Amino acid sequence: MAALGAAAACERKSESGATSTTGDIPVGMYASLTGDGASFGQSSREGTELALAEVNAAGGLLGGRKLALLMEDDQSKPEEASNAVTKLITQDKVVAVLGEVASRRSLAAAPIAQRYKVPMITPASTNERVTDVGDYIFRVCFIDPFQGEVLAKFAYNDLKARKVAVLKDISEDYSVGLTDSVVKHFTALGGQVLDPVSYSKGDPDFKAVLTKIRGQRPDVIFATGYYTEAAIIVRQARELGMMMPILGGDGWVGEPLKNGREALKNTFISNHYSGDNPDPLVQNFRKNYRAKFNQEPDSIAALAYDAVKVLADAITRAGSTDGVKLRDALATSDVPGVTGHLKMNAKRNVDKPAVIQEVTFVDGDVKFVYRATVSPN
């Protein structure tokens, strides 16, 4: 027990509202820079860094104070996410927390932000329950029930599908949630959904489940998991002679999707952002991103960028970095973003349209081609 006393560094209780009013504004971020979600971590880091650089280059906030980013890796593990966010909030005293992309990790860490009354903005966690954690948790993306509806409608109305199969990743809550939503909405439209079949992350082979699906002859397949498996699922489906359209959610967006190659023909995703959007805001973002990172931004990077812009706007309007004031300002956010107009609703989500994109493989790279915009009712 002696070791305990030594490790327990004590500190003076901070008086409420005693956040500093000078110097850089510390902003925390936790992301999956390593582990199986590394692609998400990288994209969100880049989007965040670009937005921060822009805010700081424009003279900073609150009379010239710069935003300073404190970054923690969570190794794609929820436990690590909790440790990282506890450190950011209580040790580094950040005024707000940005992250995570995967809902599982956002859900693990959100109660900490809520307890210490430090606003948290998740760029891309689409699971409905994330913002239900409390009134300090915000997001700048749409939610899975909406995404499922968009995909179901597109399959039913545009692709004229009547019988669909769903492949879900049982080990990812994102996929489970999106699957539920797709099934619900497609059935509501009058379509038939075959029993969902599952796999789990890291499986090398999907032919067994695909063969099962093939025997049932669906018009369309939904693959609701992440990019890592999506590419292989599409490939193996084509190898089994299954040429029907395959649909996925925003989780498909990631560098490794290009492993699918020519097999990606006739696949579609719902997404937050389209690079084809002529809005100068979007085109400017693309230009700056390419200049800084030498590649095309994906939707995760775009959302991370928007999250910073929402935060910067809220800090300006709050006129302070105090947690309560910042929370109140965030709750009334109403700013244009590269992923659509960002107006916070009462559940701290944004109501914004989703785009349907056709996935194509051109010149050795994946291109998302804009197909349609679906607005929430």
Added chain:
Amino acid sequence: MDTFFQQVINGLSLGAIYALIALGYTMVYGVLRLINFAHGDVYMLGAFAGYYLANALNLDAHPSVLYAIGVTIGSMAICAVIGILIERLAYRPVRHHSRLTSLITAIGVSLLLEYGGQVVFGATPRFFPQMIRSETYSIGDVQITNQSLLIIVMSVVVMFALQFIVHRTRIGKAMRATSYNLSVAKLMGINTDFVIAFTFALGSALAAAGGVLVALAIPRIDPLMGLMTGLKAFVAAVLGGIGNIPGAMLGGFLIGLMETALSATAYSTYRDAVAFAVLILILLVRPAGILGTSVTEKV
């Protein structure tokens, strides 16, 4: 009926992957009584070695069977060297300690390769170049790709080759002697250090071949790819009777077929558990595995 035959083919293709890796596992265990946890990660390194070699030769744009064979052999050579290094630097210093120490060391090596891989290669999955043009053969509605076929054939070939090496060659005899009793083998003039190094080189080369072949069929490689696949391959080796070469192949095919069978039912979500469940059942009935011979304990 098409669906049934397709599932059998799927099961064999998957099983062949496990079998290829299990063969290396079983050989190292047979000689050293060491569960080489890092074997699955050497398989990963094999795939990455193949990736860099193939990209250096720009094989993605110009597929060529001849070069593909060259890349595979190159990757096998690289991994054989890595295997010898692992044995020399990590396992040999702890060889005379307890079995537990060796096992923990093996786990340490496995973690080192996985985390090191993430730092060096990056954690994001990569696309393995298509060194051989992908083709799909179909009979009716039953389809198989040339890559899957290659893996199945190779696993059988490798099994027979290993059987030959172990039972018909001089070094094989030395391996068996070392396996039976290391110190007596040494007393009989066998260079056991060489035999063990050779075993590791051979096992690692096999893992590398497996890595390249599997990456051809499933062109997604990442530093953690050896983790679950390696674990299941190991289960396959134990299932068949660890140390027993045909047993490893049998175990691999069995697990592949069972996982496929389960996927075809409504219980596909339990697929990851099936290998372990069957393993436990088999071990309770036949503690030495299906083809293993149990050792009677003497005092």
Added chain:
Amino acid sequence: MGPLRKVVALVGTIAILAALNHVFESGLGDFQINPYYARIINLIGINITLAVSLNLINGLAGQFSIGHAGFMAVGGYTATFVTVYYGAAIAGLVGGTLNGGPGTFVVMAVSLSAGALAAALAGLLVGVPSLRLKGDYLAIVTLGFGEIIRVIILNIPAVGGATGFTDALPITTFFWIFGVAIATIAIVRNIARSTFGRALSAIRGDEIAAEAMGVRTTRYKVMAFVVSSALAGVAGGLSGQLFANPLNPQNLNFVKSIEIVVMIVLGGIGSITGAVVGAATLTVLPEALRGFDQQFPGLRMVLYALLLILFMIFRPQGLFGRRELGWTWLRLPGRTKIPVALSDSADARQHTGRRPTDRRSTLGGSDTDE
């Protein structure tokens, strides 16, 4: 140590824990512990319970289990389930609530007991058939069991499935974590010094000889396994109900089991002190290395792996070997004068249940590890 001193020690320990708990939860006057450090200290406490309980089966009995996370999962999910679905009712029975006070105390006690019971049952279920197997085979079966548990949990929506059990109520406190950790140390310590412990020691030394001497080996092994599992289950219950630390099937895989094994190996397998030190070190180390992540994400885990290998090569007996620091205040009365059977150097090398053939195969080398 007389019975009176034992009571004093018990009351004293509880009082100290309660006082520290107060400092942890509400601070002392103007001072309060930084929540980040508090969190790490709590995680150390949970890991101590896990490591010391695994030490009972791996260290004392010499049976190699690498499925501890599975038992932790069974206990943790059961305990959390009890609190989430029946907590309010249980608290109501004693007229309390789930927001602190006696109600929460009772709920915590009940949920942890339920977790312990469920994990013990699982331990019995796995132990009875599989403890007939030896060495590596037992290791594989326990590993397999851990994976099966993980897959089953993924398929139960009532406990959160892949999301993890995020409905859990944060009722774990410093008091409970370290109360359980101290109790675990006391239990394992006292087992080691009892007839039971001596039987385990004999089994570790040479199972066949032990059997020949009339030790009912299977019975003792299963007993050790069940106790070890139950304690792991309690640790799971504490972990899952700690604030913002929901149980997640992805985290309770064999990597977690191996982490616990590494803790006891680092400290010195068979040594309780070693398990405690190992648990503390391996909880703090990755956090202390966080600074590396800013520049080189992932590098800290490479260092961790490298450290493990070097440790095995240069100090395979771990930090403490089989030695202990003084824990005399936890001993049962009247047992203090008996020399510790565990510190025999002769048995340390044989603790994985080697077969006679294996022993022959490393002849001449096997004496070097002490």
